[in-house]
Amino acid sequence: MTVADRPTPRDPSDDGLLRRGLAVIGVALRSAPRPFSVGIGGSLVYAIMMVLSSLVLGWITDEVLIPTFAAGEIDRGLLLTAVLLIVGVALFKAIGVVGRRLGAYYAQFSLQSSYRRQVTRRYLELPLAWHRRHPTGELLSNANADVESAFFVAAPLPMAVGASVLLAITAALLIVTDPALAAIGFAVGPLLGFANWFYQRRMRSAATVAQQARAEVAEVAHESFDAALVVKTLGREDAEEERFRAVSDDLRDKMIRVGRLRAFFDPVIEALPNVGILLVLLVGAYRVRDGALTPGDLVQFAYLFRLVALPMRVFGWLLGELPRAVVGWDRVSRVLAATDRMTYGDAPGAGQGGADAAMVEVGFLHPTSARERLDGVAGPVAPAAGDDLTSAGAEDHRRGIDSVTFDVAAGRTIALVGATGSGKSTIASLLVRLYDPDHGQVTYDEHALPDLARDQLADHVAIVFQEAFLFDDTVRENITLGAELPHDRVEAAARLAQAHGFVTALGAGYDTMVGERGATLSGGQRQRIALARALVRSPRLLVLDDATSAVDPAVESAILRGLADAELPATVIVVAYRQGSIALADEVVFVDEGRVAARGSHRRLLAEVPAYRQLVTAYEEEARERDIAEQAAAEAGPEPDR
Amino acid sequence: MSRHREAATTRPTTDARGAQPEGAWRTFRRGLALSPELRVGLAVTMLLALVATAGRAIVPIAIQRTIDDGLESGAGLDLDAVAVVVLAAFVAVVITALASGAMNYRLAAVVETALSSLRVRAFRHIHDLSMLHQATQQRGGLVSRVTSDIDEISRFMQWAGLNLITSVGQLTGATLVMFAYSWRLTVLVLVVFVPFMVGARWFQRRLTVAYLIVREKVGVMLGALAETVVGAPVVRAYGIEERTQARLDERIEEHRRAAVRAGTYSSLFSGSGEVFGALATAAAVVGGGLLGIDDQVTVGTVLAFLFLITLFVDPVLIAAEVINEGQTAVAGWRRVLDILDVEPDVADPGQEGRELPPGPVHIRFEHVSFRYPQPGEVARAASGPVVLEDVEVEIAPRTRVAVVGETVSGKTTFAKLLTRLMDPLEGRVLLDGIPVDEVRFSSLRRRVVMVPQDGALFDGTIADNVRMGHEDLSDEDLTLAFLELGLGDWVDELPDHLRTPVGERGGSLSAGERQLVALARAYVANPDLLVLDEATSAVDPATEVRTQRALAGLTSGRTTVTIAHRLSTAEAADEVLVFDAGRLVQRGHHRDLVAEGGVYGALHASWTRGVGTWS
Structure with a gap:
């Protein structure tokens, strides 16, 4: 829907004004x-x-x-x-x-x-x-x-x-x-x-x-x-x-x-x-x-x-x-008066160890450009512009995933791998029900997500976003988010996220204020606190959406090793294309153009799926080509002056 | 722009709380000096203001004349006299209205023109300072330098300041007229007002503090509000709606309490104004009656006094409120001045500067050291911790160099010095043998392009963002650029291809996609020295390799410096520079450095562990 299609907003100074003004009064x-x-x-x-x-x-x-x-x-x-x-x-x-x-x-x-x-x-x-x-x-x-x-x-x-x-x-x-x-x-x-x-x-x-x-x-x-x-x-x-x-x-x-x-x-x-x-x-x-x-x-x-x-x-x-x-x-x-609402059931989210998670033919498209304005239409019966957008969807510009199906058995670790813009983050958001899919079903422990009671999912599932969002509060509050947790649990989570070291070096340790959006910390430090926030809740399903992108490689590998060694009682889904994260996984789900293109062990996909191989071995491939080129050059003549 | 202000005026920004009366006056004078446009026709405007203010005494005078000359002149009713008085007063009212209109218009035109130019000057100045990219947390504050701070000045100059002047004028004028009628009655009225004036001062101080608190609470509330909106995904994912709402409710309530408190002071103050106005009126009636017996005053005079007293109360009420606004405005003005006082630390040599010779760039660092300035320090006298120490390095044209190291190793500083986003504290950076601070920006920025990790996008389409600075490029050129970068498929899959809108700050794209757009932007610029600072950190490996290869421009043969924490880049480079704690500790080819061990060996070990053992 373009701007021109929209009903012209009524000039508030015309005749209905006095009546509507009196209504406000x-x-x-x-x-x-x-x-x-x-x-x-x-x-x-x-x-x-x-x-x-x-x-x-x-x-x-x-x-x-x-x-x-x-x-x-x-x-x-x-x-x-x-x-x-x-x-x-x-x-x-x-x-x-x-x-x-x-x-x-x-x-x-x-x-x-x-x-x-x-x-x-x-x-x-x-x-x-x-x-x-x-x-x-x-x-x-x-x-x-x-x-x-x-x-x-x-x-x-x-x-x-x-x-x-x-x-x-x-x-x-x-x-x-x-x-x-x-x-x-x-x-x-x-x-x-x-x-x-x-x-x-x-x-x-x-x-x-x-x-x-x-x-x-x-x-x-x-x-x-x-x-x-x-x-x-x-x-x-x-x-x-x-x-x-x-x-x-x-x-x-x-x-x-x-x-x-x-x-x-x-x-x-x-x-x-x-x-x-x-x-x-x-x-x-x-x-x-x-x-x-x-x-x-x-x-x-x-x-x-x-x-x-x-x-x-x-x-x-x-x-x-x-x-x-x-x-x-x-x-x-x-x-x-906005009517959008998520519905909830009464199923519990608690249970022993990791949860089962699955997606069945899930599709979700979101518009790239259409935005709804709060003053778009000023009439007595305000049509929900959201429905409008959906109906206009056919010719609308949308991106997302078409039909994704996969499941993860309790306690397993899955790497979600795909090229930039392939829909990995969309899948991650749907798994924790930040959005409801257009069609298909997302399940958690055999329950369709809408059947779970409100907050059950939040209590037992944690996601860490690539862009870590911190509140203007202390380090501790940013990890606990207000939950009453003993210090040793907070510290254990911070250690696992490789955050304990730099946190104790801050002025007031865990009670240091991090500033608006965590402005006093570096990007990598913010990511590590966000990770600790997820870990401290002992979630049954943990979704990491490229959560360590700003962390130094040495620290990143320490985190990943720590996570593997800790044997968390959780199902873990790691959105990644980094070899380190992939290595942590029991299995890989390869996403391409909004669909699951392949699934299996890393080794099998490497051998059988060329697109996958191309994606994750790009560095090694490049190094190999270069070596060949260099050898050829060395054979052809003296090495260029460096 | 020529500025001859002494360096001593450069002070760290003070907040409204620290505003002292002397400082306020000084700031006001400095502010006026900064915008000479404000003085255009000032004398005439002030004259008009004087006329407009004097006009407020017309009606009381007219009443006095009517009563005394027309009704109480002893010789019966003199209708002609009344008509003359009324006519004269009418003419005076019209003149006053015209003067007031002309003054208002002149003031608006002059103030808005002057402040718009100040706004643009401050905007440009901020861009010329290097502080923007050094301290990300200050950005919001810097935006308010060119928006709300200047709005406050404008509001003050046009409304509050004007009110203050006319209020003072009205007080003075009314007092003078009263003196002219009867000095005895005037003294009596003034004596009654003394306690009110003292009380006004007290109220004014209370109001200042109260409004200051309100402004603080507004800021805190807006911060919490922004957290709720921007952090919505975290709030939802962690189910902390109740806690978030509780925190927000608390701040909303604090703001309400502060606002009501300020309102209470203001209400009580105007109530006291009524009481004192009445006391003065009573005093005038009694005093007038007593004086009238001795024929010292006329009935008309006493009545004129009763009207003049109403001119007395309002200005005091207004002045007390206006002084608060004045303090806000002065604080804003001071913040703008503080920014303008900072000399651009990385200045463009302009026309006197030199051009870089054509072709791939040769790089040389001569004993380069750098420290960040502490808060309040100028860059040249920085005393912060050392970030780069005695770096000595030479890079041949056409070389592909990778710079690696831990987070605080100084590798990003190296990139910023190389592209002259900052100047070194000691030593020199030379490009093609020319000290980089002698190269004029028009040449430097065209030939040397840096792609930062967060390649900020502007609200517009992908094409708009890539074309930036190269508006002559056609859509076909852009499509070709994406193809050459190996991003043709990515663009094809976008709903509107090159015309796909990127959203506010590129929000409709993923972090990796934003980086791809920034890369394309650098690619079409076709620089001779390309510096990539973690420019592909969020891009998948295959795409990263493809784009980097295209960017390195194997055919055009440019010099490329890549800062990376993925060592794959280092493996692909002709040469690797290894930084550790501000020093260049190792350099050479990847193979040799691995053999050498040291810092690079350790980095490489953790990288290969991360990569895994499967390859």
């Missing part, structure tokens, strides 16, 4: 009712106090200041009342503001953390096939940025509720005291709201575009720095600089566009309330002359206008957040 309110109650309560208190404070100010002007100035003497009682009113109202206002903001913060961060937990829980539940379909960066940003943007909307929510109440009260007050002034208010208020809404809408799309440009800059920098050695060795610095300049300039232009929008709208939104106040003053003056209004009323309205201006902006923020919230929420829900 509904989810937010239901998920964090208590913080929102506090926040909205605080916001209401604040709104009421805001109106009260302007009433108090009007009252003070009319009843305290003007009489005092006119009479030239002070009424202490009145003045004290005024002070108490101002401070009392302010105290409640402060309580309101703290309540509103605390509630909003609590709501926002609780929602974020709760949905982060839910999303990551789904990640851990969803099968690896699903993971494979989604780029790493997308999964990371879904649990981080998408969750965040879905619930940014929580922050202005309590304030918006308060602002609505404030507006209603203000409107009522205006109408009751003076309809003429109310008319100005009704003219300016919606105008401001509309300007805000329009601004936020324009701003949001400009900001989204800039955000994409920013991601592009980061992506190019990442890729380029990752490939620094290649860039340097091929002398590509200038080309890379140009590539980076292009994306950086693009980001610059988009940011300037954002700046231009802000430069246009910010002053307008700032000026509108001021214009409103000036109109109130002008019209108000006429009304005072006509006796329809007292000067105090006028001051009160001017003040009220000023106070209302800020809350009015909150509607702009809220509306502006909606598109982002909707997009974020859609992406989050797609993960939460």
Whole structure:
């Protein structure tokens, strides 16, 4: 499926937006009712106090200041009342503001953390096939940025509720005291709201575009720095600089566009309330002359206008957040609603010694290019894009294995041999059920893998990948993975993996932190710790997927010899083309082009299968040819000068 | 790029925690000096900012004039006066809006332009440094030098910094206007605000720490998140979902707690702002009333004060939050500066450099020693452990040389010095008799190509990756190259042949396949000196032999240096160099070295044991 075939993602700013935005707000309110109650309560208190404070100010002007100035003497009682009113109202206002903001913060961060937990829980539940379909960066940003943007909307929510109440009260007050002034208010208020809404809408799309440009800059920098050695060795610095300049300039232009929008709208939104106040003053003056209004009323309205201006902006923020919230929420829900699932039975995995393992006509193809995007389709009924991919599979670009059949008797060691790209790693992944095959059956101790209870396989089967993945934790934790194991078992496993020596030389031995992804260790050291991790569990089936590729030959042969001598009570499957690993095996399964091409002892395959012979004896063959050539050269003349 | 900064400014990167106020100011000045574009039209922008800020006093003044001149002028209501005031204020509001718009736009254009050029400069500079390929764990940090660090500066300059300036302007302006109305009332209001200012300082410090913790917790949380996603196969294979989730939950919760804590300080702070605003208002009413009796102030003045006080609280609230952003930005700026301060240790001689003469390359190492620099050291004064010591070797053109040794023997360092990815601490490396640091990069990189173990691929097709640097090659040329390398079958079996996408960082291919693409890339470059650093470690033996043979270019006769831990390569070489603990301990033909024993004998013994006894 190409990009063009996909339904165009719906522009989140079109008509369904408000409805869907309200749905997100509904989810937010239901998920964090208590913080929102506090926040909205605080916001209401604040709104009421805001109106009260302007009433108090009007009252003070009319009843305290003007009489005092006119009479030239002070009424202490009145003045004290005024002070108490101002401070009392302010105290409640402060309580309101703290309540509103605390509630909003609590709501926002609780929602974020709760949905982060839910999303990551789904990640851990969803099968690896699903993971494979989604780029790493997308999964990371879904649990981080998408969750965040879905619930940014929580922050202005309590304030918006308060602002609505404030507006209603203000409107009522205006109408009751003076309809003429109310008319100005009704003219300016919606105008401001509309300007805000329009601004936020324009701003949001400009900001989204800039955000994409920013991601592009980061992506190019990442890729380029990752490939620094290649860039340097091929002398590509200038080309890379140009590539980076292009994306950086693009980001610059988009940011300037954002700046231009802000430069246009910010002053307008700032000026509108001021214009409103000036109109109130002008019209108000006429009304005072006509006796329809007292000067105090006028001051009160001017003040009220000023106070209302800020809350009015909150509607702009809220509306502006909606598109982002909707997009974020859609992406989050797609993960939460993903239906891919591995099924489990109730068969046990425990038993004595090594387990039997087998594959019967197993086929598994995975797409090389098709990736599913979390925001690909934004509709009410989201079709599982995974099924889509399967149905489009006929003309899709896929690689994998066609039909693989072989079995391994309990306790035996098998070498899985094949050329680069022949499907060895795919077989290894299927044996430990990282994926379920498209067809055919993988079995463990006579049980089809899906019949085993959840985690039974993980408890009794271990795989070591070529690319060792370490967690940001201690050496010990990386070996035990949290299991309560006595130190001597950990050490024994480390010794067998030839890791004990270098581990004890580390600063804190087994309690040394290895850094992010084990960055403080070399590739070979990481592989050895990963191997110890597998060995310490005494698995009944051990799968080594070229697990010692980065280890020195001397250490590698020590490991292999150790494994052979230890006579592990396990069935071992070694993915390899290295002679050392092959020598360890009782038998060889030769894989070619996604099928088992031959099987038997190493000696027999050497003798009977030319392709196999060609593959594993390439070095010796080369040496032999060379010797012949050298002899010929020596006979032909003096050895070339070295 | 000319830089005349003193070397003393080169300091190891300090984190945000270590930011001192003086250091911040200094960083700020150095940062401005680095981007002269930022000063373009600065005076005009600042003037506009001043006008925009002053505009905030318009409405309180207009109210005062309306009340005093129009309503309370004693001679009844003067509607003309009110109209004049309102009209004047309206004009002022429009001017203010225009000034504010122009300032915003100018600021965005200038800042974004300056920072984009800084971004590109830092990017290029990082590529020119050798640190990238020395310390893999720093890569993520280096990416943030050209992304988030610069974004922080931009945000600060355009939003926070601007807010800070206008806030200070607003405070000053409001104070001046208040003084003009009545100095007595002003003093009264200021006295009421003193405890608030002190409290603001306290809150600001608390907020700084709180936000710093939030940022740390975000980093920790993202790290755990990345582990969960990237490490998914391990998590699944070992059934440690619950443990992984528990660890992640803990970090998510820590982040939430830190964020709520910062939010709590911020909420309490704005609450206190309300209270002090009210106290000041009450003080103005009482003071105004008392002064009014003596005809010292008018009603309008007192009312204007009540409005001016609202201009007083917000800037303090904003300033306290903005200072946090400022510290983040300064820390980011400092990190960018620290990178730019590091002189490129392996510099291109450029136009003054020499060309390598055509034909297969002759290699000579003269008493070459190398140490890695300790953290914070420059390469020329490196004092780390010795990796290569007094290496003296000559390699004739057209020779196929294998370099072998244990992991820390120095063989990879040898390759990096040979290709001038690094310069030796002592001694010289000569190619065709020319010291390698005198060869201009355009010549060196074309003639000398190295294939590293991890031949990083770029997201694109196989053809895109092979064609890199040789865009003129047709698809047929590439197909032919793969055929010559003996990889025709492999390409044929790919679903889309040369057009097969390799995925992010080549993730759709296996490790061995990625190496094949990197080999093809080197092959089409057709260099005169080819250096292979474990370039086929993940490739099957038959393919390895085929490709290596093709690469050695028996017909074109290039010089080839192969670093390998598979001794098969050594057996096939014209000559073997054996390194041990940084020294060249043995050299000669495989046969002779086996006979000689020593380090090579031991290596060979373990290799043949690994190979097995069946051959």
